[in-house]
Amino acid sequence: MSNVKIKVISRNPEDYLRSTKRDIHKLPRNYDPSLHPLEAPREYVRALNAVKLERVFAKPFIGSLDGHRDGVSSMAKHPDKLAVLASGAFDGEIRLWDLAQRKCSRNFVAHEGWVRAICFTPSGETFTSVGDDKTIKTWKSQTQSPEDEEPVNTLLSMSVVSGITHHRNKPIFATCGEHCQLWENTRNEPIKVFKWGVDSLHHVAFNQVEYNLLASCASDRSIILYDCRESGPLRKVVMELRSNALSWNPMEAFIFTVANEDYNLYTFDVRKLNQPINIHMDHTSAVIDVDYSPTGREFVAGSYDKTVRIFESLKGHSRDVYHTKRMQRLTCVKWSLDNKYILTGSDEMNIRMWKARASEKLGVLKPRERTALNYADALKEKFANHPQIKRIARHRHVPKHIMNAQKELKTIREKSKKKEANRRAHSKPGTVPHVPERKKHIVKEDQ
Numbered sequence: 001m002s003n004v005k006i007k008v009i010s011r012n013p014e015d016y017l018r019s020t021k022r023d024i025h026k027l028p029r030n031y032d033p034s035l036h037p038l039e040a041p042r043e044y045v046r047a048l049n050a051v052k053l054e055r056v057f058a059k060p061f062i063g064s065l066d067g068h069r070d071g072v073s074s075m076a077k078h079p080d081k082l083a084v085l086a087s088g089a090f091d092g093e094i095r096l097w098d099l100a101q102r103k104c105s106r107n108f109v110a111h112e113g114w115v116r117a118i119c120f121t122p123s124g125e126t127f128t129s130v131g132d133d134k135t136i137k138t139w140k141s142q143t144q145s146p147e148d149e150e151p152v153n154t155l156l157s158m159s160v161v162s163g164i165t166h167h168r169n170k171p172i173f174a175t176c177g178e179h180c181q182l183w184e185n186t187r188n189e190p191i192k193v194f195k196w197g198v199d200s201l202h203h204v205a206f207n208q209v210e211y212n213l214l215a216s217c218a219s220d221r222s223i224i225l226y227d228c229r230e231s232g233p234l235r236k237v238v239m240e241l242r243s244n245a246l247s248w249n250p251m252e253a254f255i256f257t258v259a260n261e262d263y264n265l266y267t268f269d270v271r272k273l274n275q276p277i278n279i280h281m282d283h284t285s286a287v288i289d290v291d292y293s294p295t296g297r298e299f300v301a302g303s304y305d306k307t308v309r310i311f312e313s314l315k316g317h318s319r320d321v322y323h324t325k326r327m328q329r330l331t332c333v334k335w336s337l338d339n340k341y342i343l344t345g346s347d348e349m350n351i352r353m354w355k356a357r358a359s360e361k362l363g364v365l366k367p368r369e370r371t372a373l374n375y376a377d378a379l380k381e382k383f384a385n386h387p388q389i390k391r392i393a394r395h396r397h398v399p400k401h402i403m404n405a406q407k408e409l410k411t412i413r414e415k416s417k418k419k420e421a422n423r424r425a426h427s428k429p430g431t432v433p434h435v436p437e438r439k440k441h442i443v444k445e446d447q
Helices: 039-056 367-382 387-394 400-425
Strands: 061-066 072-077 084-089 093-098 103-109 115-120 126-131 135-140 153-156 163-166 172-176 180-184 192-194 201-206 213-218 222-227 235-239 243-248 255-260 265-269 278-280 287-292 298-303 308-312 318-322 330-335 341-346 350-355 442-446
Touching (some): 039 367, 039 387, 072 330, 084 126, 115 163, 126 163, 172 201, 201 243, 213 243, 298 330, 298 341
Parallel strands (some): 072 115, 287 330
Antiparallel strands (some): 061 350, 072 084, 084 093, 093 103, 126 135, 163 172, 180 192, 201 213, 213 222, 222 235, 298 308, 308 318, 330 341, 341 350
16 A cells, blocks of 8 residues: 555635635636737736726815815924824914814914914924914914913014924924024024025925934025034025925935926935926926925925926926816915825815825725735836827816916927027027026026
8 A cells, every 4th residue: 555646636725715705706717828828918908997997086185174264374294193284374373183084173363464384393292383473382282171272382583484394303493584593492592593695584494314404495596505503504506486395305315395486396406406306397387385295206286376286206297186176376285194195275265185196095905906906006007108008197187277378388488499499500609508407497506
């Protein structure tokens, strides 16, 4: 009996048994490529269906938070809690929102006039607001009783404060107005004042990686870099038009993006400020605010053309555009810290919630659903350069005023290029130098 060989058929029950009665029947498959000569055409059809379904299910708008009695001027994200958002309005009111329930948890009048900016402390226990009444007020983010609505601390400034940002670790925050000022929570006067001969600053932001580095946007069309360990500003770059807002890349310490009045966004490297590393076009009016996603690969921008656009940081054109009939000029935008949602505030008193990816399914995904979605994404990436698939993936419906403005801007650019080409063709060689697009918008750089 020792020489007897027995062949046994071994099958894994997971390969052919259903986990539930409602589950689909599993079929045995042979993945040998020689048995599938039409694999590429079949995958192309699947990719085409996937990109069509993506556009069919692209419904980015989730809901709106209404309650403000004036336009929304600023917003701030809680550093630890995804469901907490603070917003300020043009009438001086501040509201704290519970995003999960889409309800206002607190509201109070904080300033006389415009709430210019809000920022949370790193612990999230307090937040600070600045307004047109020249005060810097610190509030508790959670209060036990409605009567406890008095500020924890109030600082008086000599001039109007138009922006505020908090250090990542230390109890230090920076404000901007006539000058950039550094404050400590325990002192009533600024510990440092940075001056560089400008009329006023309207936006300031701390770097989230290199904690001591901060940048501001000035009224003389300049972007100024500071180091809170130094006694004066570091560098300055002057652009053709004014920059309205600035956002640092949370993953790359030396990259930041500015929203400009010339309808574009510019991504700079602090190590080489003489030209931007990328120009992001598509908006048809002044870009008001910009905010990076927590991954640093994308950012969202809001504009006076009543649209929200999402850009990939390495590409010059937006991958998506969001708009509604009722949404008016954008004043502030934020990207949630879980990389799933976008929050926008506009001057018609509403805060809107959007999905960061328009066709993404919200809620829990079953393993088979997740596998199918990953397969569809891989197919779309594989056939992304095919003309038919590229056309469907790129197409977006935009309002008529955006379409007309885009046509007008395209005509203006073509005319200027043609005029420059004619001047170069009918001039002596070298008299009309060719200036790259990235250098056209920079006036000068100072150190």
